[in-house]
Amino acid sequence: MNARGAFGRYGEELAARSLTAAGMTVLERNWRCRHRERHGEIDIVAADGDAVVVCEVKARTEGGPEHPMAAVTARKAERLRRLAECWLADHGGPPPPGGVRIDVVGVTLPERGAARVEHVRGAA
Template sequence: MRAKDAVGRYGENVAASYLAAAGWQVVDRNWRGRAGELDIVALQGDELVVVEVKTRSGDGYGHPAEAVTHAKLARLRRLAAEWLAGHDLHPRSVRVDVIAVRTARRGPATVEHLTGVL
């Protein structure tokens, strides 16, 4: 596994643990559709939340959430619709969140949760 992939996997695990600790139900991870992948699909009450996780080990490429472009958000919206079409869930609403994870040389990673970016 490449170092970049390992950092991403670590960030997704941190994000899933963060959501579970907040009382969310993680219903799917790394789901692949025709247009790409959904990192995390979760329920917060009766709302379906598609969570894009961006992880960085440094600030050389800017804030992790800056990597989520308008094109990426549009793709996530299409993927969310595709995911819903294949599952027997009827949420009150659907939204997209971004979780930015920054790894630390020592100690735990930091998590920043951006709610309702789309």
């Protein structure tokens, strides 16, 4: 794995820990959909009560050109919605009673000190 991949995996690990600390249950990480129209990956799939949560994780270094949350564009949000449908189809069908939510977890890593993790619920 290259340095960029390791950086991303570290950000995902911090995000998963943060979600768990917030009372959510991580169901899957780095789930891939290989259907032609919906090809892609979901960083984290979690349960929050009776809702399924698709989490996009963005990690950036402090002082970089953009905030982690800015990386989730309208196009990316639409792709996440399609991937959520694919995940549901592969895991039993209709949405759970609590529905499906798309969250974004932004991880900012400073040169020194602890990382900052921001969790935006229903971001997309």
